[in-house]
Amino acid sequence: MKKFKVAVLSLKQLPRQHRIALVSTSLIVAAAVMWQPSSPFNKSSSFSSDGRVEVDIAVDDLEVLSDQHSEPMGVVLDPHDPEFLAPKDELEQQLENVVPEAHSHKVASGETLGVIFSQYALPLSDMYRLIDVNKSIQNLGVGQMLEWALNDEGHVESLSIKRSAKRTDVYTLTPQGYKYKAQEENGEIKPVMLTGRISGSFYQSARSAGLSPNQIQTLVQALQWRFDFGREARKGDRFAVTVEREFIDGKAVNRGEVKALYYISGNREVFVMRNEDGQFYDAEGKSLNRALRRIPLAKRYRISSSFNPNRKHPITRRISPHNGTDFATPIGTPVLAAGDGVVVKARKHRLAGNYIVIKHGREYMTRYLHLHRLLVKVGDKVKMGQRIALSGNTGRSTGPHLHYELIKKNRPVNAMKVPLPQAEPVSSSQRGKFVKLARDERQKLLAVMPG
Structure with missing residues (x-):
């Protein structure tokens, strides 16, 4: 293991192009010499005494784990796990039972349908099926409003595009697939x-x-x-x-x-x-x-792993979503509340480590994972920019970083891209x-x- 770590350190010091070439050559040689008809997925992992994860991995995974400082591929925190959700009051429960959670987005300059689907982690397969029904769905105008609702499986159940004051394009999911209808207001x-x-x-x-x-x-x-x-x-x-x-x-x-x-x-x-x-x-x-800030830190740090709901495991090729944004912060970096809100969770989790969940009104929540120290407790009211924790390397983490999530209407969205509420008159x-x-x-x- 010691020699292995030295090799990893040496590899990381090479220029990126050299690393890619070296890794590619190593893989070809390894495949030719060591191939055998057994499952390529029998990888193992164990925890060291300092809480880090010791993972037996192929060389081509080194950049994924050591450079990105993200959760190991394949470890996915369920965004709907009650552990990470705020308790719902009576009004929220009443609405939840009768109203599909409606989402909306106003088209900005340069945005495409694909960009919008990526921002809100909507299934790209649904987008292609919608395009098959009516290709004009791709023709979005600045200022047009999109609204959609999702079913229990996370698929787009309905989607509408308000084209003008009089016309709205409506797409509805049926057992036979998506159906399109142009609604005209003639009254x-x-x-x-x-x-x-x-x-x-x-x-x-x-x-x-x-x-x-x-x-x-x-x-x-x-x-x-x-x-x-x-x-x-x-x-x-x-x-x-x-x-x-x-x-x-x-x-x-x-x-x-x-x-x-x-x-x-x-x-x-x-x-x-x-x-x-x-x-x-x-x-x-x-x-x-009330406004929300895009980055919950006092200054910018390198993004070591971006929001990617379609991220694939490099070996199994299975979808392993990354529902947040990772910042390569040293241990002890102050973490700031992204907006005014109430702390609804502040505890420890075996994968997330020390973490905090803040509820911002009824529409937004933010999550902060792998923290070194918590500076707030459940029930505390916080202001935007207030120190709530120090970043760390707790839980299942391969290096010091802050994992930050923005939840809008109970769905993880790309905090670095989606429009954020502004308190402008x-x-x-x-x-x-x-x-x-x-x-x-x-x-x-x-x-x-x-x-």
Whole structure:
């Protein structure tokens, strides 16, 4: 083993091109001399006294393990393991039972369908099947909105692309495969006001008022930082909601999109309205979001292993997803909270080592693995940029690094690429117009508010 380690060290000191050539030659020679008809996958591993993993590997795996400082290939942490998830409250459980988790993305300049699927770890096989149904799905325009839902197996169950104010392309998964339909809005869009009073849970009261589960989900997510309907709604609270519905020949043909909400709880009043950009703002045009930072470190470190849901084991060729981003940080490097939130897990795991999970509102979670020391405990409220831990090399790790994951709506996404929430107000050029419209809308909702 000592000679083996010396050989590894010497190999690492060579230029990359030389290493590739040397490794390739070694493999050819080894294959010719030592080949025998036994399984090539009988590799073994063991743990040394210092907690590191001693792995018997082929030479061509050296760069994967020693240079990337990532989890050994084949060791996959299940992102849906309750060990790494935040407990759900009653409202989340109610919505989970009736509403497929809806995901959305606004197309940015230069983005392709493949880029978007990669950012959100969507199955590329589904993308190719969608393209087979209608090749025009690849023609994305800047600013167009994609929305999708996944089934229990993680496949795209439905996907829509809002091409214009009047047209939406809709793809639905059926037993026979994906079906495509272009939906045209030919009717008249009219505002409908729904009102209610909290008598039990917010969910049941909103349903009684005529709101659909999807509309309730929209409001819960829009106000996740301003008002928590699961914990702060009280019996007797009053609310009024404006929903924009499409009417044909005087008959509503869809449930409509939520435009505004006015909520009164004791002496507390909450008003929000959707702007032309699709985001909700308060009456002064201020954002309801809390920002997230892309890198949970004070400075940039080399990314030793990138987010890759389609990563393959170099020997077995089986999919071995890497659901986070690894930073090659020395032991003791301060780890910062990616955003404001609450610590929901802070413990030790045999694979993840010392780890922390932070819940940011109702839509995002972040995970920090292989830590040397934890600086927070469960229940702590943290601010963006606050020190929460020191990076380390605990658990099943082949070298000091920070493994960082961003979870959006219970799905791991590429933290280095996906759009992150920003706490920016309505643009100065539109703010005056928005504030005037918001003032008028608030007065209309107040006029129909239950007494």
